[in-house]
Structures are given as structure tokens and as C-alpha cells.
Amino acid sequence: MLDNPHPAHVVRDPPREGEGKVAPRLTLSGISKSFPGVRALHNVSLSLYPGQVTALIGENGAGKSTLVKIMTGIYQPDAGEISIDGQATTLPSAHAAFGHGITAIHQETVLFDDLSVAENIFLGHAPRTRFGTIDWRTMRKNAREVLETMRAGHIDADARLKDLGIANKHLVAVARAMSIDARIVIMDEPTAALSMKEIEELFLLIEFLKSEGKAVLFISHKFDEIYRIADRYTVFRDGEMVGEGLLKDTGQNEIVRMMVGRNVDHIFPQREPKIGAPVLSVSGLSHPTEFDDIGFELRKGEILGFYGLVGAGRSEVMQAIAGITRTSRGTISLDGNSIAPKSAADSIEAGIVYVPEERGKQGVVIGLPIFQNVSLPSLARTSKSGVLKLAEEFSLARSYTERLDLRASSLSQDVGTLSGGNQQKVVIAKWLATTPKVIILDEPTKGIDIGSKAAVHGFMAELVAQGLSVIMVSSELPEILGMSDRVVVMREGRIAATYDNKGLDAETLVRTAAGIAA
Amino acid sequence: MKNFLKYREIWLLAGIVLLIGLISTRFPGFADPANLRQVFNDTSILMILALGQMVVILTRSIDLSMASNLCFTGMVVAMLNAAHPAIPIPVLIVIALLVGLLLGAINGFLVWRLNIPSIVVTLGTLTIYRGATFVVSGGAWVNADQMSPDFINFQRAAFLGLPVLSWIALFVIALFFLAMTRTQIGRSIYAIGVNPTASVYAGIDVGRTKFIVFCISGMIGGLAGYLWISRYVIASVEVANGYELNIIAACVIGGISIAGGIGSVGGAVLGALFLGIISNALPVINISPFWQMAISGSAIILAVVLNARGERRQGRIILRKAEAA
Structure with a gap:
């Protein structure tokens, strides 16, 4: 954790002229x-104003999510007051919060995949016929109207939600908020999984919500977005609460x-890359639907960045190389030997590992102790004809967790009892x-705080210095530019360009990824 | 997690001791070591079956066909014995294991290769295997007088103070304990039960592992088939009809989470013993079989409630993580 040389004190701007007119x-x-064992929030305050966007900013663990859960009636505060339009109130349940017109749009939208768009919008308050049954015709019509007003008429009210992209799911979530006449809209990292174009669409939508007089709370890690869309910050x-x-x-x-109690200049580690011979060569790699004719080389000691919009097929290519999805065509060779991984085990055996994006779902196995998590992909090595050698398993786990400075009382501890940062070290x-x-x-650094980001970047630099080769899929330009030796840009399932990261600028990458001519 | 599991098993053990104590007040001879040995022996088959079911449930699957497998395999070995009494019992046991393995492999193959949910596959094979029993036997029974003395007496032979049946159960318990704690396949079973996605990325073949657990439950079903028929000395299409529910009940009472990934050999054994004690003791203290059913049912619900509490406690830790995130 970062040191905090200064005692926490609240920075509060003096009231401004004209500001007093708008009541929160x-x-x-x-x-x-x-x-x-955890003090999540201590004496915090927050005000949301109609027609304004307030950004809630803080590192991981700052208490943002807890506050959202209090505002949506999921948690009850131990102390403190909540008032809406100047009236003191309580939010004893999610239903009560809903009744006050408070609605939240989450990172991973909480909607129902197998219901239609219209059903999602009107779930719980569907129009009824005289007989008390659902009035489907009115519901579809109202759904279309709500979507029209949001300039989202391209979404079919009868479509299954699961057939929609994440950006359109967000639109449906907002349409739902509009349909219940929500007055307070909470957006918890809505852009985390969106491409640049989709983010633009989301911002248009937020502008629309502002113009409708909604009070919006916007939670994001990205400063450019915050400055772009928000009026206030907390x-x-x-x-x-340390400032507003x-x-x-x-x-x-x-x-x-x-945020951090001191200046943090996020400086990417200085490296002296010692690039060697090609380690991994991929050529003509194709998949029936996800990507086509992918070819690149990864050299020893190199960090190869993969940039592109979300949905450009980067993860899918990596999963194919890692043996998790099959390919229809093309070759992969490692150290000159052609390999055809049919499973993750084959790739791991050959020496290629894929660290997936979702740490919680795809990374740690909560419920198993730390040492068993560490040894999971290495079981073939720590066992002999199927019988585990516990001592070897332990020493394997010990040596790697020590290298990463893992803080745990025992390696037999359930990995679920560790903090997020330490779980990541286990992964x-x-x-x-x-x-x-x-x-x-x-x-590798999606959705984690600045301090942990620097640690991950430092660690990557260390890995390549030891002669490993790294492929880094990232949607964050500073990270791509700060860490990569070369950058592959993908667009719509194909490689659009490969650049040497010398004098490379962000604009070039964005233009290539979006397919805009210079 | 591990500590908590032990904790839960200790509670189950305490419940069993309490139950024995209560029964002893009405029927003083119940707690006699000789009687307890008898109860253990009576419960051996259920314990073995519960262990086979446990590995399946741990992988978020279920095997509803175990009792039908038992019935089919039991019929096959009984008919073999009736037709060829010269076949030695160990060979018959190996045949039972292989026949059971085949039936289990069919389940596993359908779950693995065709990706059909195990509850659907085994609901189908539950009926099919019992129907197949009718087909091989033509609906006829194999009675005690058709079975060879060896066939009937093998499991009753005393060895170091315990019947062979009890020794078989102890051997299977030890084998499962070692398999679940000391082998790669045991570890993989837990891992895919807790987090199948992460397991795929870690290079564990989830489909193949499920195939293997169905093979295991099939072999156990086959072994139990011989043991059951030679114990109750009658083989018919009706053998162990509906018994799959007792097997699952033993697992649930033993703290095996239906959601997969949580459970232990000790739990499954204790769960089976609990049911065994109830069915043994209640008749002798004149409690009607209907009460017996009610008590078993209540035990299941109580176990689920206690387990759900346990899992919630674990969930809170995750929530706290989410808080911090």
C-alpha cells in the first residue's frame, strides 16, 4: 500500500455563486x-445534483462499491443520514431505493439474458391488461418509445438480451432506468468493457440523462472520461471522503x-530490452468466425503489445494459441517446432501460458488453499503417475509465492481469504x-488501482529481463505505449498493422484500430 | 475452508453420537460394540455407494442411475453364478466392477461428448439400466437356492473380527480418502467443482474428468451390485428401486454440496452412517417407519440449512473482497 505522509483532510471548494440555487x-x-474486520466507509458524504454528473473517484478498496450498495438499498449504513430532495429518508431495501427512483447500472450489467429487451425494460412494472395479465402489445410499444427517446431505436424491443453487445445492454439498462422514471442514475464503471466507439455512444446517453434532469453518479478509473463527462467529483x-x-x-x-495521498507519477519501468531470436511464430491462423490470417512473431525477451477495439478478436487469437479454442487453419510454432495445441494442457506443456482477463472467474479457485491454486496447472509435474507429491507441491508454491512477496499466514489458507492484490499474486x-x-x-491491469498497476508493470519488465517473452493484450494506450517493444494492432479479426514502438504515437494506433485513414 | 469442513463433520459425528445415546436410553444394547459393528456392516453398501456418488456431485453433476446399475450388475453376476457356480468369487467381483464401469462409462460419455446435463443423461439411463435388467433376466428372479454357497457367504466370512463386507467398505473408504487428497484426479475433481472456468485455463480437461467420475460411480454401482445381491440373496428387476435417493440423501447429510466442489470422504461416510443408524434403530425401539422417513427427511433439510450457512459464511468473505474492490 502507498504511504500517506499527510493526515487525511477534506478538501472542499468554497461554495460558488449560483451553485446554491441548485439543491442536491x-x-x-x-x-x-x-x-x-473491515471498515469500508467512515463518515463519508456525497451529494448528487439534478442535471449534473458527479464522478466518484478512488483507488480499489476506497469504498466506492459499498457506497453504491448503500445507495441502492442492498446494505444498510451503520451510521449516517440519507436525504432525497431535502427529506431525510432510509433505504431499507433494494425495492425502497427503486421506489425513490434510484437505479444502478453496473460494470457487468445485471439484466436477464434470456428475456427480451422489452421484458428487461419493464420487468416488475409491466403494463397490465384489464384482466391483470401482462399487456404485451403496450409493453413492446412503450419499450420502443423509450428506446426512441434515447436515440437507441436501432435496438429491437423483441430481441433476446443475450444477442446484444455490452454497449447495447447498457442502453437497455438505461432504458429501464428511464421507464421507471429514475431520478438518480448510478453508473458503476460502465465503460470498463466498452470499445471507444461504444464509450462515445454512452457519453451521448449520459448527456441525454443530464438534459432530462437526472442526477448521475459516474464511477470510473479513467481520468479522460471523468473530465469529459462529469461536472463534479468526490x-x-x-x-x-477526502475531497469534492x-x-x-x-x-x-x-x-x-x-486519491493516493501524494503525487504518483505513473512511470513505466525503464527497460533495456535484449531482444533475441523468434520464440513464437504464428502464421495464417484463422478461425471460422472470430479471426482470419493472423501472423506475427514474438522474440525472446520481448513485450509484444496487442492493441485494438474491444471485439477486434485479440483475446480469441490468444485463446487459440493457448489451446482453449480451436482454429480452422494456420500454424503455430514454438522455438521452431510446430505445435498444434488441442487443450490448455498442451499449451502449458509446450511452454505457453495464457493469463485470462477475469481473475475472479477464470483465475483463482476460491475454496482451494493457496498452495493448491499455485500448483493447479503444474499437477503433472508435482505428481508421479497420478499420485501427488505434497512436499514438492508445497515447495513449488513456496518458492513462487515468496518471489512475489505474497502476504499470507499459511499456504494452506483458503485463497478466498486473501485481498484482491494478493489473489492476483497467487494467479x-x-x-x-x-x-x-x-x-x-x-x-493485465484492467480495473486495478494505480499502485497495483505499477507493480504488474514492474513485474513484466522483470520477466522479459529473465528471457521470457510476453504478449500483452491491452486496451489502454498508455500501457501499450509504455510497455511494448512492438505493437500489433488488430481490427475486425485481422491484423491491421504492426509497429515498432519507436516514436509511435497514440493517434496512429487509434486510427489504425478504428480503420481511419491518416 | 478445510478447518470449517472438519468442523462440520465433527458436528455430524456429534449428532450421530447423540442419536446413539438417545436410542440407548430406549434400547440399552444399542451402543454395544458388537451392535455398532453390526450397524456399520449393515450400512457398508450405502457408504460405498455414497462415496461413488460424492465424486460425481463434487463435479457439479449427479448420477441418478447408480441404483439401476446396481440392479443390472447384480442380476448379471447372480445369473453367471447360477449358470456357472465354478467361477470364483474374486473373478465375479472383477466382472461386477467391469460391468458397472461400462454402464458408468456410457453415462460419462454422454455427459462428456454430447454435453448433455448429467441429470438428464442419468435419468434416462436409470430407466434403461433397469429395463435392461428385465431384458437379460426375462423378468425372472435369481433366488438363494440358485446361488452358490460361496457367492452368499463370501461377504459374511469373518476376518479379524469383522465380516468381509465391512472390510470391503473400509478398504473403499481408505482408497477414496487417498484418491481425493493425494492424487491428481482427486485435486482436479475439487477444482472443476469449485471453478470450472479457471480449471479449463489451468489445463484441466473438465469433460474428461467428468467422464472419469462417472466411470468411478459406475464401478462402485457394479461392486455394490454384487454385495447387495449376495447380502439379500435375491436378484430381481425390483432390487434397490428408488435407492438412488438414499444415496444422494447420505451425501447431502454428509455435507457434500449439490453445487459442487465442497465435501469430503468423511462427510459422505458419516452421512451414510446417520441414515444407517436411523433405519436400524428406529424399528427396534418401536418407532413407525413413517417417523423414520420424517426423521431422514428432516436430517436432509437440516444438513442443507447448516451447509448453506457455511457457504454463506464463505460468501461473506468474497463480498468483503468485493467491498474492498
Whole structure:
């Protein structure tokens, strides 16, 4: 964790002229919430104003999600007051929050995949016929109307939600909010899984919500988005509110200082790349629907960045190389030997590991102890004809977790009892323990705080210095530019260009990824 | 997690001791070591079956066909014995294991290769295997007088103070304990039960592992087939009809989570013993079989409630993580 040389103190802009005229729609004051062993929020306050977007900013663990759960009636605060339009109130249940017109749009939208768009919009408040049954015709018509007003008429009200992309799912979630006449809209990292174009569409939508007089809470890790869309900010640090005000008066550096308690210049590690011979060569790799004619080379000691919009097929290519999905055509060769991985086990055996994007779902196995998590992909090595050698398993786990400075009381501890950062170390240890030649990192720093990001980047630099080769799939330009030796840009399932990262600029990458001519 | 599991098993053990204590107040001889040995022996088949079911449930699957497999395999070995009494019992046991393995492999193959949910596959084979029993036997029974003395007496032979049946159960328990804690396949079973997605990325073949667990439950069903027929000395199409539910009940009472990934050999054994004690003791203290059913049912619900609480406690840790995130 970062040191905090300064005592926490609240930075509050003095009231401004004209500001007093707008009364806040929702005010939280003195909110505290603790969980066994964790103080999630301590005496925090937050105000949301009609027709304005307030950005809630803070590192992982700052208490943002807890606050959202309090605002949506999922958690009850231990102390503090909630008032809506100046009236003190309580939100004893999700239903009560819904009744007050508070609605939240989450990172991974919480809707129903197998219901239609119209059903999703009107679930729980569907129009009824005289006989009390659902009036489907009116429901479809109203759904279309709501979508029209949001300039989202391209979404078919009868489509199954699961057939929609994430961006359109967000639109449906917003349409739902509109249909219940939501007055307070919470957006919890809505852009995390969106491509640049989709983010633009989302911003148009937020502008629309503002023009409708909704009070919007916008939670994001990305400063450019915050400055782009928000009017106000509130900064949390370690469960306390450390600053709030208008964004137009506040610089990025000032907010970063509030977030971490000191200046953090995110400097990418300086490397002296020692690039060797090609390790992994891919050519003509194709998949019936996801990608076509992919060819590239990865050299020893190199970090190869893969940039592209979400949905460009980067993860799918990596999964094919890692043996998780099959290909229809093409060759993969490692150290000059052609390989045809049919399963993840084949790739791991050959020396290629793929560290997937979703750590919780695809990475740690909560419920198994740490040492068993670390040894999971290496079981073939720590056992003899199917019988585990526990001592070897332990020493394997110990050596890699020590290298990563894992903080745990015992390696037999359930991995679920570790903090997020330490779980991540377990995941990395587990892949390193397979002694790979090539390590593929898919969005390695997505959704993690600045401190942990720097640690991951430092670690990548260390890996390549030891002669490993790294493929880094990332949608974050600074990361791509700061870490890669070369950058492959993918567009719509094909490689659009490959660049040497010398004097490469962000605009070029974005243009290539989006297919815009210079 | 591990500590908590032990904790849960200790509670189950305490419940069993309490139950024995209660029964002893009405029927003083019940807690006699000789009687307890008898109860253990009576429960041996259920314990073995519960262990076979446990590995399946751990992988988020279920095997509803175990009792039908038992019935079919039992019929096959009984008919073989009736027709060729010279075949030695160990050979018959091997045949039972192989026939069971074949039936289990059919389940596993359908689950693995055709990707059909196990509850559907085994609901189908539950009926098919029992129907197949009718086909091979032509609906006829194999009675005690058709079976060779060896066939009937093998499991009753005393060895170091315990019948062979009890020794077989102890051997299977030990084997499962070692397999679940000390082998690659045991570890894989837990991993795919807890987090199948992460297991795929870690290079574990989820489909193949499921195939293997169905092979295991099939072999166990086959072994239990011989043991059951030679114990109750009658082979018919009706053998163990509906018994799959007792097997699953033993697992649930033993703390095996139907959601997969949680459970232990000790739990499954204790769950089976609990049911065994109830069915043994209640008749002798004059409690009607209907109460017996009610008590078993209540035990199942109680076990599920306690287990759900346990899992929620674990969930809170995850929530706390989410809080911090």
C-alpha cells in the first residue's frame, strides 16, 4: 500500500455563486459502514445534483462499491443520514431505493439474458391488461418509445438480451432506468468493457440523462472520461471522503494527489530490452468466425503489445494459441517446432501460458488453499503417475509465492481469504510455476488501482529481463505505449498493422484500430 | 475452508453420537460394540455407494442411475453364478466392477461428448439400466437356492473380527480418502467443482474428468451390485428401486454440496452412517417407519440449512473482497 505522509483532510471548494440555487437531489452525510474486520466507509458524504454528473473517484478498496450498495438499498449504513430532495429518508431495501427512483447500472450489467429487451425494460412494472395479465402489445410499444427517446431505436424491443453487445445492454439498462422514471442514475464503471466507439455512444446517453434532469453518479478509473463527462467529483480514499468540488476548477494532478495521498507519477519501468531470436511464430491462423490470417512473431525477451477495439478478436487469437479454442487453419510454432495445441494442457506443456482477463472467474479457485491454486496447472509435474507429491507441491508454491512477496499466514489458507492484490499474486505465481517460455497477459491491469498497476508493470519488465517473452493484450494506450517493444494492432479479426514502438504515437494506433485513414 | 469442513463433520459425528445415546436410553444394547459393528456392516453398501456418488456431485453433476446399475450388475453376476457356480468369487467381483464401469462409462460419455446435463443423461439411463435388467433376466428372479454357497457367504466370512463386507467398505473408504487428497484426479475433481472456468485455463480437461467420475460411480454401482445381491440373496428387476435417493440423501447429510466442489470422504461416510443408524434403530425401539422417513427427511433439510450457512459464511468473505474492490 502507498504511504500517506499527510493526515487525511477534506478538501472542499468554497461554495460558488449560483451553485446554491441548485439543491442536491440526493445527499448522503456521515455514512459509515463496517464489515467484520473491515471498515469500508467512515463518515463519508456525497451529494448528487439534478442535471449534473458527479464522478466518484478512488483507488480499489476506497469504498466506492459499498457506497453504491448503500445507495441502492442492498446494505444498510451503520451510521449516517440519507436525504432525497431535502427529506431525510432510509433505504431499507433494494425495492425502497427503486421506489425513490434510484437505479444502478453496473460494470457487468445485471439484466436477464434470456428475456427480451422489452421484458428487461419493464420487468416488475409491466403494463397490465384489464384482466391483470401482462399487456404485451403496450409493453413492446412503450419499450420502443423509450428506446426512441434515447436515440437507441436501432435496438429491437423483441430481441433476446443475450444477442446484444455490452454497449447495447447498457442502453437497455438505461432504458429501464428511464421507464421507471429514475431520478438518480448510478453508473458503476460502465465503460470498463466498452470499445471507444461504444464509450462515445454512452457519453451521448449520459448527456441525454443530464438534459432530462437526472442526477448521475459516474464511477470510473479513467481520468479522460471523468473530465469529459462529469461536472463534479468526490474523491474517496480508504473509506473516507477526502475531497469534492467542481472538475473545471480542479486539475488531474490535484485529484490524483487526493486519491493516493501524494503525487504518483505513473512511470513505466525503464527497460533495456535484449531482444533475441523468434520464440513464437504464428502464421495464417484463422478461425471460422472470430479471426482470419493472423501472423506475427514474438522474440525472446520481448513485450509484444496487442492493441485494438474491444471485439477486434485479440483475446480469441490468444485463446487459440493457448489451446482453449480451436482454429480452422494456420500454424503455430514454438522455438521452431510446430505445435498444434488441442487443450490448455498442451499449451502449458509446450511452454505457453495464457493469463485470462477475469481473475475472479477464470483465475483463482476460491475454496482451494493457496498452495493448491499455485500448483493447479503444474499437477503433472508435482505428481508421479497420478499420485501427488505434497512436499514438492508445497515447495513449488513456496518458492513462487515468496518471489512475489505474497502476504499470507499459511499456504494452506483458503485463497478466498486473501485481498484482491494478493489473489492476483497467487494467479501470477500459478502461471510462473509452469516455467513458461511465452506468457500471454490479457488486460493485465484492467480495473486495478494505480499502485497495483505499477507493480504488474514492474513485474513484466522483470520477466522479459529473465528471457521470457510476453504478449500483452491491452486496451489502454498508455500501457501499450509504455510497455511494448512492438505493437500489433488488430481490427475486425485481422491484423491491421504492426509497429515498432519507436516514436509511435497514440493517434496512429487509434486510427489504425478504428480503420481511419491518416 | 478445510478447518470449517472438519468442523462440520465433527458436528455430524456429534449428532450421530447423540442419536446413539438417545436410542440407548430406549434400547440399552444399542451402543454395544458388537451392535455398532453390526450397524456399520449393515450400512457398508450405502457408504460405498455414497462415496461413488460424492465424486460425481463434487463435479457439479449427479448420477441418478447408480441404483439401476446396481440392479443390472447384480442380476448379471447372480445369473453367471447360477449358470456357472465354478467361477470364483474374486473373478465375479472383477466382472461386477467391469460391468458397472461400462454402464458408468456410457453415462460419462454422454455427459462428456454430447454435453448433455448429467441429470438428464442419468435419468434416462436409470430407466434403461433397469429395463435392461428385465431384458437379460426375462423378468425372472435369481433366488438363494440358485446361488452358490460361496457367492452368499463370501461377504459374511469373518476376518479379524469383522465380516468381509465391512472390510470391503473400509478398504473403499481408505482408497477414496487417498484418491481425493493425494492424487491428481482427486485435486482436479475439487477444482472443476469449485471453478470450472479457471480449471479449463489451468489445463484441466473438465469433460474428461467428468467422464472419469462417472466411470468411478459406475464401478462402485457394479461392486455394490454384487454385495447387495449376495447380502439379500435375491436378484430381481425390483432390487434397490428408488435407492438412488438414499444415496444422494447420505451425501447431502454428509455435507457434500449439490453445487459442487465442497465435501469430503468423511462427510459422505458419516452421512451414510446417520441414515444407517436411523433405519436400524428406529424399528427396534418401536418407532413407525413413517417417523423414520420424517426423521431422514428432516436430517436432509437440516444438513442443507447448516451447509448453506457455511457457504454463506464463505460468501461473506468474497463480498468483503468485493467491498474492498
